[in-house]
Amino acid sequence: MPIDARELMEAISIIANQRNVRVTAxxxxxxxxxxxxxxxxxxxxxxxxxxxxxxxxxxxxxxxxxxxTFRPLADVLLNDLTDRQQEQLVRHVNNAVAQFEISDLALLLPLIMNNASIQQAVLKTAISFVSNELNLQIID
CATH class of the missing domain: 1.20.5 (Single alpha-helices involved in coiled-coils or other helix-helix interfaces)
Known part of the structure; x- marks a missing residue:
């Protein structure tokens, strides 16, 4: 099963909520x-x-x-990104976890949710993307 962008975005959002990452303009x-x-x-x-x-x-x-003006990163990821931006973020996250050679969503989601180092890589990628593409400031 190929990686579904929406489900991956939701997984990234769950991680961002768990870490209480917020953004501001x-x-x-x-x-x-x-x-x-x-x-x-x-x-x-x-x-x-x-x-x-x-x-x-x-x-x-x-x-x-x-x-x-301070909003959760998950809210921004799920509601403010255009389809093109979501696709870009999914590509960036796929590149960030490419070393694990995972091409199946059924394998990727549990690995993201249970592995702290992968969570950190995914979250760092999402934060970098939001900072660079949307010019939003991250608040940890």
């Missing part, structure tokens, strides 16, 4: 800059008390800005 840096700028402005206007007020206000603004 580089919003964390923006949030930090908003928080720092607010603290700086508050400090200039009100001195030490302004630092407290500014950093609190900046933290709340940063929260509001970045709320909902």
């Amino acid at each position: 580089k919003q964390a840096g923006k949030g930090a800059m908003v928080c720092a700028a607010s603290a700086f402005a508050g400090g200039l206007l009100l001195g030490p008390l302004g630092l407290v007020v500014g950093s609190t206000a900046g933290g709340l603004m940063a929260y509001k800005m970045t709320s909902g």
